[in-house]
Each structure stands twice: as C-alpha cells, then as structure tokens.
Amino acid sequence: MHYLLLAGLIVAFSAPLLHRLLGRHALPVLAVLPLLLLAHLGSWLPAILQGSVIVEHMPWVPALGVNLQLRLDGLSLFFALLIALFGLLIFIYAGTYLKAHPLLGRFYLYLTLFMTAMLGLVLSDNLFCFFAFWELTSISSYLLIGFSQEKEESRKSAWQALLVTSLGGLALLAGFLLLGSAAASDTFTDLLRQQALSRHPLYVPAVLLICLGCFTKSAQFPFHFWLPNAMVAPTPISAYLHAATMVKAGIYLLARLSPVLGDTQVWQLLLTSVGGLTALLGTVLALQQRDLKAILAYTTISALGLMVTMIGLGTEPAFKGLLVFLLAHALYKGTLFLVAGVLDHSTGIRQYDALRRLGPPLPLVATAAALAALSMAGFMPFFGFMGKEILYEAALGAGHYAGLIFGFTLLAGVAFAGIGMLLGYGLFWEKSTSPTPLQHKPSPGLTWPPFLLGCLGLAFGFVPALVAPLLEQAARNVAGHPDLELKLALWHGFTPVLAWSAFTLVLGYGLYRWLSPIQSHAARLQQRYRWGPAYLYQKGFTAFLSGAKAFTSFIQNGYLRSYTVTLLLAFCGLLCYTLWQHAPPLDLGARLDLLRQVQAYEVVVVLLVIAALIYLLGTRSRLTSIVVMGLVGYSAALFYILFGAPDVAATQLLIETLTVVIFVFLLHKLPAFVYLSHQFRKFKFIAVSVLFGTLMTYVLLLVQEHATTSELKQFYGHNSYAQAHGLNIVNVILVDFRALDTLGEITVLAVAALGIFALLEVKHEENDKP
Numbered sequence: 001m002h003y004l005l006l007a008g009l010i011v012a013f014s015a016p017l018l019h020r021l022l023g024r025h026a027l028p029v030l031a032v033l034p035l036l037l038l039a040h041l042g043s044w045l046p047a048i049l050q051g052s053v054i055v056e057h058m059p060w061v062p063a064l065g066v067n068l069q070l071r072l073d074g075l076s077l078f079f080a081l082l083i084a085l086f087g088l089l090i091f092i093y094a095g096t097y098l099k100a101h102p103l104l105g106r107f108y109l110y111l112t113l114f115m116t117a118m119l120g121l122v123l124s125d126n127l128f129c130f131f132a133f134w135e136l137t138s139i140s141s142y143l144l145i146g147f148s149q150e151k152e153e154s155r156k157s158a159w160q161a162l163l164v165t166s167l168g169g170l171a172l173l174a175g176f177l178l179l180g181s182a183a184a185s186d187t188f189t190d191l192l193r194q195q196a197l198s199r200h201p202l203y204v205p206a207v208l209l210i211c212l213g214c215f216t217k218s219a220q221f222p223f224h225f226w227l228p229n230a231m232v233a234p235t236p237i238s239a240y241l242h243a244a245t246m247v248k249a250g251i252y253l254l255a256r257l258s259p260v261l262g263d264t265q266v267w268q269l270l271l272t273s274v275g276g277l278t279a280l281l282g283t284v285l286a287l288q289q290r291d292l293k294a295i296l297a298y299t300t301i302s303a304l305g306l307m308v309t310m311i312g313l314g315t316e317p318a319f320k321g322l323l324v325f326l327l328a329h330a331l332y333k334g335t336l337f338l339v340a341g342v343l344d345h346s347t348g349i350r351q352y353d354a355l356r357r358l359g360p361p362l363p364l365v366a367t368a369a370a371l372a373a374l375s376m377a378g379f380m381p382f383f384g385f386m387g388k389e390i391l392y393e394a395a396l397g398a399g400h401y402a403g404l405i406f407g408f409t410l411l412a413g414v415a416f417a418g419i420g421m422l423l424g425y426g427l428f429w430e431k432s433t434s435p436t437p438l439q440h441k442p443s444p445g446l447t448w449p450p451f452l453l454g455c456l457g458l459a460f461g462f463v464p465a466l467v468a469p470l471l472e473q474a475a476r477n478v479a480g481h482p483d484l485e486l487k488l489a490l491w492h493g494f495t496p497v498l499a500w501s502a503f504t505l506v507l508g509y510g511l512y513r514w515l516s517p518i519q520s521h522a523a524r525l526q527q528r529y530r531w532g533p534a535y536l537y538q539k540g541f542t543a544f545l546s547g548a549k550a551f552t553s554f555i556q557n558g559y560l561r562s563y564t565v566t567l568l569l570a571f572c573g574l575l576c577y578t579l580w581q582h583a584p585p586l587d588l589g590a591r592l593d594l595l596r597q598v599q600a601y602e603v604v605v606v607l608l609v610i611a612a613l614i615y616l617l618g619t620r621s622r623l624t625s626i627v628v629m630g631l632v633g634y635s636a637a638l639f640y641i642l643f644g645a646p647d648v649a650a651t652q653l654l655i656e657t658l659t660v661v662i663f664v665f666l667l668h669k670l671p672a673f674v675y676l677s678h679q680f681r682k683f684k685f686i687a688v689s690v691l692f693g694t695l696m697t698y699v700l701l702l703v704q705e706h707a708t709t710s711e712l713k714q715f716y717g718h719n720s721y722a723q724a725h726g727l728n729i730v731n732v733i734l735v736d737f738r739a740l741d742t743l744g745e746i747t748v749l750a751v752a753a754l755g756i757f758a759l760l761e762v763k764h765e766e767n768d769k770p
Helices: 002-043 045-049 074-097 104-123 127-145 152-183 203-217 226-232 235-244 246-261 265-286 292-313 316-347 363-377 383-396 399-426 444-462 468-479 496-513 515-529 533-555 560-582 588-597 600-618 622-642 646-665 679-706 711-724 729-737 739-768
Strands: 054-061 066-072
Touching: 002 045, 002 074, 002 104, 045 074, 045 468, 066 074, 066 104, 066 127, 074 104, 074 235, 074 246, 074 316, 074 444, 074 468, 104 127, 104 235, 104 246, 127 152, 127 226, 127 235, 127 246, 152 203, 152 226, 152 246, 152 533, 203 246, 203 265, 226 235, 226 292, 235 246, 235 292, 235 316, 246 292, 246 316, 246 468, 265 292, 265 399, 292 316, 292 383, 292 399, 316 363, 316 383, 316 399, 316 444, 316 468, 363 383, 363 399, 363 444, 383 399, 383 444, 383 496, 399 496, 496 515, 560 679, 600 622, 622 646, 646 729, 711 729, 729 739
Parallel strands: none
Antiparallel strands: 054 066
C-alpha cells in the first residue's frame, strides 16, 4: 500500500511540470492516478469482504520506534474508495471549472497532495503516521482554500481553517501520546486488542484531547465556524474537502477508536451532546442562508453532528446508520456542491432567490440536482431514504435520551427535506416569468460528474447489495463485533420509522413553501450571534497578533547589547542553578596559594587591562573607546603568548587589528555615542559584566581543582599526530576532528559576507539614482 502513497506524492509534485508541458492534455494524464487508485483498492475488496485485515509494515524512524505501518480493513477501504472515487470526478470537474486559470498546474499539485494525504490518513495504522497525514491534510486544505490568493477573504478563511484545525491537531497529538502511554502501543492494531483501557488514569484526558482534535477537523460546535467561511474556495475544493473527505477525517478517527474508547459515560455524553448541539445549530443556521454554498455548508455541519451523535450512542443500529448515512451524504452533498458550482459558473449567481427556471436550459444539471435532492430529502427509492430510516431507528432506540436525540434528528431531517426540494425543484422547475439567463452553456466536464454521483445515489437505493457487504464490514470494525449484520432494503413493512419518514417529507414540503417568511423572521436572529464562536475567534486572533507584536518589540528591540545582556543573564542563571545543585566545594585556601605563583609582568598586564576598562567606562569619545578596546584585546593576545598559545595569540592580534581599522573607517557613519552616558545603564552593564566574569573565574577554579583526566583529552593527545599528522592539537581538532563544524562556521561567515556585499550594492545603486 505504501506505493500508492508514493505514487500520489510523485504525481503531486510533477503536476505543475506536466501542466506546463501538456497544457489541457495534462488532465487525462493526472486523472489516471485516482482511476488506478480506485481500481487497485477495488482489487482488495474480495479479501476484505471475507473479513481479512491487511497490515503492511515499513521502518520509518527506527531510532524512535516509529514505523510506517498501514492497515486495510473494511472501514479504511470504505473511506479510501470514497476518496479515490471523488478524487477522479473532482479532477475531471476541476479541469473544466478552472480551465483558463493561470495557476491550474499548482491547483493540480494541491489537489493531488490532499488526496494522497487523505489516503495516508485512512490507511495509517501507526498513531504518529496518522498524525503526520492529519497535519498534511490541514496544510494542503489551507493551500486549496486560499487558492484565490489575490482575494483577502480567501487568505483570511484559509488562515482560519489552518489555525483551528492545527490547534486541534496539537490536542490530538497530546491525546495520542497519552493513549500510547496508557496502552503501551502506538498502533491501531494493538489498541483494538485492549480490553480495560477505560479504567486507566489517562483515559479521560486522552478522550478529551482526541475528541477536541476531531471536533475541530469535523466542524463541531464551537469550532464549526471555519467551514462556512471556507466556502470562498473554488467549488471543486468545497465539494471534495467539505462534503466527502476532509471533514470526514474526524468522523473516521472517532469511528476507528470507538471500540477502544467507546462504551463509557464520558465518551457517550461528550459525543452525543456536542454532536446533537452541532446538528441543531447547523440546521437553524442553514435555514437563514441564501447563498447556495452557505446552505450546503451549514447542512453539512448538521449532518456531521448527526454522525458524531451516532458514534456516541454506540449501538449497532447507530453504527449502521453512521455508515449508511455517511455514504448517502457524501453522494448527494457532493452532487449538490458540484451543481452549485455549475450554476455559479454559468450564471454568475449563487443566491437561490435570484435563480429561476434553470431546468429547460440545463436539463442534465437539473436531473443531477433532482436525484441528489430526492436522496437528501429521503424519498424512496434513493439511498438517502435508507440512511434516514436507520438514523431514525437508532435515535428511537437511544434509551433515556431517545426523545431528545430523535427530536433534533427529526428537525435535521425536515430541514434536509425542505432544502432538498428547494435545490432540486425550486431552482429548476418552479414557474417564473423571468427565468435566469445563462452567460454560457456548461461543458460536459461540468455536467457529467454531478450527474454520475446523483445516479449512484439512485443505483445504491435500488440495488443496496452493491455496497451493503462493504458497509457491513466497516460497521463491524466500528462496533468491534465480527458478527454484526447489515441488511439494507427499501421496504420493511409499515413501521413507526416509515411513518416518521413520511411525516418528515410533509413537514419538509411545508418548510419549502414557507422558507421565505421564515428567513425574513430569522434575520432578527443575526444579532444573537454577535458573541458567538466566530466573533470570539476573531477577537482572540486580533489580541494574539497585538500581543505577539508587543512581545516581539520588547524582545527584538534592535539593540545588540540588550540581546547580549539577555543571553549572559540566562547563562548565569543556569550556571548558578547547576553550581548550587551539583558543584563540589572550592578550597579557597589552596586557590589563594596560586597568587604566590603570579609573575610581576603578569600583574603589569592585568593592571593595564583594569586601567583601560576604567578609562573606557568614563570616556565619551568613540575614537578613544575604540583605541582602549584595542588595548584590552592586545593585552589578551599577550596573555596567550605568555601561556604558550601562539596560534591563538596570532588570531587575537589579527582580529583586534582588523576591528580597530574597520571601526576607524566607519567612525563617521556611526550614530551618536551616548548609550553609556546614563549612569543607570552604565552600572547595569558593569554589574552584568562583573557577574559573568566572577562566575567564569569560579568555574575555571573548580575545573582546575576537581578535574580528572579527561578521556576526550587523552583521545586528542594520542591521535592528533598518529591519525591527523599534526603537532598542534588545537589546529587538528578544528581542521580534522571537527571539520564539518568548522566548515559550517566558515559557510555562515561567507553567507553573511555575501549579504553585506549585496546590501552595499543596493545602497550604492540608490545613491547613484538621480
């Protein structure tokens, strides 16, 4: 399976070049990838339907024990086929929708990268590989949402989606660490064998963190606001990311971990409450929208809330309803997104109340919309009818909270029915004296993908045996019960669920007829959302940027001396803590005996340095300070000579000479020499210098008193001449044993020199301009 991911990455990063070389003929070449993925994944279908689980293991980071381990079972195959199928149709659709776009090659890269990331996510068996693909979906979706980079709204929405999902990703990583620690394993295969994980002390924090990550990804309250804002992306992106794949990533993870983390009160209450509130909120907000993509976005949020609720219930009917409804939702919602894109592309309008009588000029698009809308509304014999019935059955069997859960499930079903009638009939066939004119006829690349998806919703309804075996295996993986059975049929007799389903259609028709008055009254509710999650996010984001700017201005104030003082104080603090905790006592008597060994010429040099420093701190002349600093540097070089380090002394002499010369050359360019004129600043820097010097002296005395024979010292002493043929150990260490380190330092200096040269050239060119 790893070669599927490798092929996806290769095609992704080759897409811009292929588009540049082949132009519009690059689309058929690139569409081969999802087609081959679909065919290859389908070849494993017989084995998976027999209950097999295919695990592939490859070393990735052996030192950390992280492996690229892939797992293919019913649940992962179901999602992988969904990703590949929609990937194929979206490639065809997008190639036509963005045909004249100058960055189409880049779009192919982003789209292929996202598809590969989603495949890696659903196929991953290792928690940390899963997290890597999880974050890759966030990054690639950020690139896709912000594809229209010239628009400020697109950039802001992309940032919002990235920040919300990435913060959730950090919570997910923390949850994975806790889960791996509790289970002593980092693979789903091992986790699914755990029996008593719910009694572990880390269970509750792991559940909360993992659910937080899933809620951000799948747009659950209070993180739902990023999904409607992401509708600024081109329609193919909305259809792929927000109807069929990305927003289902959180649903997939919750379903995958349900056998491990489910069946506890914490899990059930958290998921059913958050899912139910999200479903209710998405329904209410969807009924207030006029933009087609906004309506579809909020109904998607509502549907995702229902899916989370089903996982939280944890019953067999709930798991069956989850998977059947998930497939039905992907088919009809993907179709309707593509239909909305066709209408926007052909008319330039996305508000439903400005679109009238489009069926006659767009018969194939109208047919696709009708098929998807009937499935969304839950009409027999569409696959959406089965999904709605199983959801109702699961909600009615929810125990103590059956009334509440069935209430918001029914409300969502009514909203889906009413909106489905609007999108499938009202836009295309309702009589009007002024039909909306087309700017141009859509090409087959725009009309056939939604039509095929709409037909699949009808075909799976007529012949549910096409998908029932795979959904059954997926439901077994979610429930953790190998004997679970899923029987799909259009007719189960006259049951209470059928009566509720019919009642839903009646209420949905009433909602469709009264939608305009409802929306006129609902406009008053907009003020109630002022303090909602989107507003709080914007306020928090603005405050974060302001705080970051203030903090950066404080830390990065532009003064090198401040950076030096900060580093020295931090170093001194760490050094004091280390000395306090671990340092042996210092024999001061023995150290004072060293003073008797001091020579007279050494005292003269020390006094010269002290006098120069005192004079330096009192001068207000930059030229004098430069000369005095040079005197201190030359005195240090003299010490090196006296103590037998002529090579270091030569280096010190060269540096001091060059520094003095450069300072003198640039003297007239330097700012006013006033920073030490303030007494407080002067003594502040003096105190830091004295502290640092005292600590370093103390450390050197400790080393001299307590240091034992160093293995490293012995190694360099024995091997400098034997291996490197050098008599100067310091030179051998720099040039041979630490050659790469020295090369890195030289490279840094060379790059800095090139940068300075470039800046000087720019300044020279600016001065030459008239």
